[in-house]
Amino acid sequence: MLELLEGSQAVARAVGLARPGVVCAYPISPQTHIVEALSGMVRTGKLANCDYINVESEFAAMSVSIGASAAGARVYTATASQGLLYMAEAVYNASGLKLPIVMTVANRALGAPINIWNDQSDSLSQRDSGWLQLFAVDNQEAIDLHVIAYKVAEELSLPVMVCMDGFVLTHASDVVELPTQEQVDAFLPPITPLEKLDIAEPRSMGMMAGPDVFTETKYLAHMALVGASKVIKRVADQYAAHLGRDAWQPVRVWGPDSPSERGGPVSAERPAQQGEIAVIGMGSVMGTMQAAVPRLKEQGIKIRLVTLGSYRPFPARSVREAIGTADRVVVLDRALMPGVGGVLSADVRRSMARLGIPMHSVIAGLGGRSITERSLGKVLTQAKAGELGELEFMDLKRDLVEGAG
Amino acid sequence: MAKTHIPFMQTGTLVVGNRLLDEEDRAVQSYQNRPSTLTRGHRACQGCAEALAARWVLDTAMEVTQGKLMVANATGCLEVFSTLYPESAWRVPWVHSLFANAASVATGIAAANHARGRDDIRVIAQGGDGGTGDIGLACLSGMFERNDDVLYVCYDNQAYMNTGVQRSGATPPAARTATTPAVGPHPGNVFGQGKFVPKIAMAHDIPYVATATVADLRDLEAKVRKAMSHRGARYIHILVTCPLGWGTKTADSIKMARLATRCGLFPVFEAEYGEVTAVTKIRSQAPVEDYLRPQRRFAHLFGAKADEAALERIRGAAERNIRRYNLLPEGGVA
Amino acid sequence: MTSATVPPGLSAPAGSSAVYHTGSWRTERPVYMSLLPPCSAACPAGEDIQAWLFEAQEAGDGYERAWRRLTVENPLPAIMGRVCYHPCQAACNRVQLDEMVGINAVERFLGDLAIAKGWQFEPPAGDRLTGRRVLVIGSGPAGLSAAYHLRMSGHEVHVLEAKTEFGGMLRYGIPAYRLPRHVIDAEVARLEAVGIVLQANQRVEDLAARAAGYDATVVCVGAGVGAHVSIPAATAAKVLDAVRLLEETAAGTPPLLGRRVAIYGGGNTAMDAARTARRLGAEDAVIIYRRTKAQMPAHEEEYKDAISEGIRVKWLSTIAEVERGKVVIERMELDAGGRPQPTGVFDEVEADTVVLAIGQDADLDIVEGVPGMAVERGVIAVDERMMTGVPGVFAAGDAAPGDRTATYAVGQGKLAARGVDAYLRGREFAAPQRVAQATFDRLNTWYYADAPAQSRPELEAARRTSGFEEVVQGLSEASALFEARRCMSCGNCFECDNCYGLCPDDVIRKLGEGKKYSIDLNYCKGCGICAAECPCGCIEMVPEER
């Protein structure tokens, strides 16, 4: 049933359908509406057999999640921006402990200067944390992704960040469709943790590892994420099949000639080819980008969109395949490594190292700067013309920076 | 469990076991088949009172809960010496996450148990003084303020021993640590205002707060029992001797804790809902010097350069405790 | 690494640390000791006091176990519980904490309880009977003790008593108000019950003749002859010795003493004589003693009891002359060496009778002229196993060298019995090993509950002097138990579980009640807490030899 829902409300309902046992969070914009809604669902009993814990910090939120997950509960939390950094120590810990926590990151910029608006600096800063990071393009994907995330997390015994652009998605009302409780129950059985605190079989979790075994634990963590790509893909396909409709994909390729309006996985779409520009990005910017494509096409600029739903693990092979023989690659990067360039660009560059295709990193929409079809069009026009630099800051106000510093 | 009057039994409840007592009056530590929740093979230093206190606390809790217990442990000596992979000295479902978050992890465990209707499984969080009162204070306070069903136990050895004896918020004035060396015009730790976490705990009006030491097992066991008889947030703060950090003989770990209480520097009491309800009176008062002198961390207070002014301030602290908690028995002499 | 693969969460099963042996860290190891407590060290009868108090502490059935443990060494607890001067208590470590443990009173409690309950000794089992026959001459404490221990060793024992009733000085030297006769009867009867044959009215004149047919003989004839000094005395003056006074009183034919009695001497016998005189009707009994109170040999308790019964003492006085109705005394003063010296100052004390309590001598008629038998300083010379110069003839008690107390006699009787046993079995006599003492500094007295001593109730003073009713009443059970529990078990594990409970490394195993503990040296780090916190000091840290 289609509904008009604010993204946060939709996500809260999706999380509720997954029947978590413990939800805890600390308020930070723009994640608040999600946990507010969940607190209400727990209070009213709509979400039964669930404890909602109001904690005193994000660090505590992740810590409570760790405890609850270690005790075998399905756990949910949400955060953003500074909150994610404040919980960073526990973020790494949760993945090290192999706890299948699902956390929504309502992507937001990092200060200073303090800024509450959307970019993706926060979750991307945790790219090495050992968590899976899955991105939603729109609120429908955000809904689907939360259900998928639990299934993936629990199958892999790894924590998952579901990343959705703050405000742009969390606070936007869209027409979406939630799966039914029956559908989710059938898809997502009760959690059976690989390992948990168990009075019947007491074990010690979170032990110290010496030099003799630490490398091996990290190797295993690496291999677990490498292997996760297949699991993610399978689960996403299962989910779509289960619901009988299109749903989130770890990598989606789209062009004006795509058989489906949202595009499809690499296997179902042709890769970019000569004469085309492959545009790679994550999150809501890819919606706006897609909207800009028809006008660009009119200008003779052929675009193939590669939308990454999975950032960690990074689907390098799919990205390489999707790029195909494109003339050039433009990465729309919502996060910056100062002194280096775009965060996502670095991953893309690594995956296409031997392709010999020029790549442009476009830093776009930092701190809530609007990403417009017009600006995207401008960038791609420049790209087509070979005028785009290797690293560009979209809509940079030159007058504000020239002479500064 | 209320302490009951026990007729004269040679050693009464002063010793661990007493064959003259009825079975039900005996300490859990005296049970031949006690849980030994923290068992042999751990790598604590010789004479580690923290290891001892932890076994006491958890064995009692295991007894009370009939084995339905889960434990969250902060980073620190207790964690490091007990769980170097692949060997764990714990015989209880146990998890270590981070330094600062044991209280929150415990909250999560309790919530998970509650959500699946297993409130019969109880949760204990434990950490050292740094993990509790310094870096972990926010999580601890949150757990208290929400009145989460967790017993938090702090093993206070008065410094960051795990990292090589640096000063913590619980380090006593004048004590030498690696970061408060005994040099300069005011050697050792500063005379600050102190941070006594039990009083911070009491400020949350939680159901139960108690202090204890490793010198009085029965008192500690009774307090753990009492704590476990309450629901909600509870806190027990245990003074544990650290031979390494204090510079004491390994065999003197119990004696030093005893002297800490006998001189009044460490008050032993219970508080319920923010009010002190019981005080363990000083059985036989000792001068603070008796407590300080055997500790190398206070060596600069004695000898050729005896720091009488510092000693006087420490005496003052002991007297203040004695007055504040009414530590002397009726008649005022112990 | 012990695990084949690294588990995903790097977890480990409970208690898996057992594979890690921390015992290699140790430089000292704790060792459980059994040390000689000062009470036992001081007990002339060699009682393992700590051991039987340990049993008594448990009350109920523990009393009988305590009594049985006690009577392994001393068959006369009801008697000794009354007349022993309990050097054990003077040695008791608890004196340094609060007050000594009332061991003697507990012994008496157990002794009386045994009589009341009719507890008997276990006679030697048939397979332990040796068929050897031993003659014991004298049924005083030494003789009874020797007879008991010999019997328990499986020998046939025959006791000959010169007097009409058994007990020797217990009966004839100690007043009934201190040692009621039924108590002696009961403990003697118990000895007869295990097959010891006692015969009264058997004065032995010819040792060799009487010893014929026995494999060994123990001479325990005591020291029943009152010592005399030469004091100028008027013929009308009535002078008798304390031994006679006590003996005749005991036999029911007390001598007439008159209203005022002077007793000469400062020992326990003097106290007994004075108190007996009061009971026999003397209105005034005054003790005349050459030295000061501090030098008085009488036991403090005996002295106190005497004073509380109205007995007076003239210190630093000697009797210069006895006249009718009075004695002339000379005042003495102590010289630099603490010895009394006459001053030439005289005084008079009214006295109808003078009782001499200045010592007793052994009655050595029996050994006179026996070839090989040596008498030295008025007693029969013996070797370390109490054998006289005559092979197979042993001596014990007051007739042998050593202290003249009933308890010492019991101890000597036991020693002689061991000597006899070794002699009969042709074994080397093994002198008892002296082990390290449990001194006070070894204890951790923090662990003992604060508990001052219970004193035995005493008969009101006015009632005391009116007869020979027992003055010092036994402890009630509660009080006896209290006293028993005041024992600190010096140097001997009493299973307080401190080592077990206070080990930070969980390396001590409790083996079950009565079985004590074992230390797993694979893990013991040698911190020494167990030794430091052992209340009774029975754990010693011993350096590791590497």
Added chain:
Amino acid sequence: MFQVVIHGRGGQGVVTASELLARSGFAAGFQVQAIPSFGSERMGAPVVAYTRISTERIITREPILNPDAVIVQDPTLLRTMNVFDGLAPDGWAVVNTRESPNEVREACPDAPRAGGHLATVPADDIVREYLGRPIPSAALLGAFAALTHQITLEALAASINRLFKGKVAAGNVNSANVAYQWVLDHLGQEDAGAHGGIAHVDVDRPSTSELPIPIAGDPEVTNA
């Protein structure tokens, strides 16, 4: 695709208006999208929200740069910012003010020039009367319905009743109803304002029976 920008101040229900508008479009079977542009604003600061109504799936996430219609919830904004930025000359605008459309045009050069494309509504007066609180959103959406016909008054009433209950719902529906009628009554009168406020409104107040949706005294009736 019909794109609407709503300007107002924090606390005036701008975000709610955006959602009500989207919801009303959704009720009519359209694809919709409502995006509030959040700041760290508190009560009183300027707020803008965007609503798209379309027959096709809406994939863009950009802010609306060239709206088809602008709703101005607070008249004070007219002279502090260009609320009509990007609006096509033949675009639509609803302004909460007692001024006449031409008075608005005078102050704002980018305001719709075309006759009948700019409606001014004394929405504050209306909601003061029918709602009792200064949240003019529903009234302005009522006016918007009358002006643009992009949504129906019935759909708006249904959306209001979905979001609110009881007296608040009834007050908002009534306000929307009255404003709707106001626009019908005044559309094309480019110089007609409501300078007399609600008193002026009262003079020409239509009888309840003439309103598209009967005025509800009893909120239960409205909810039903």
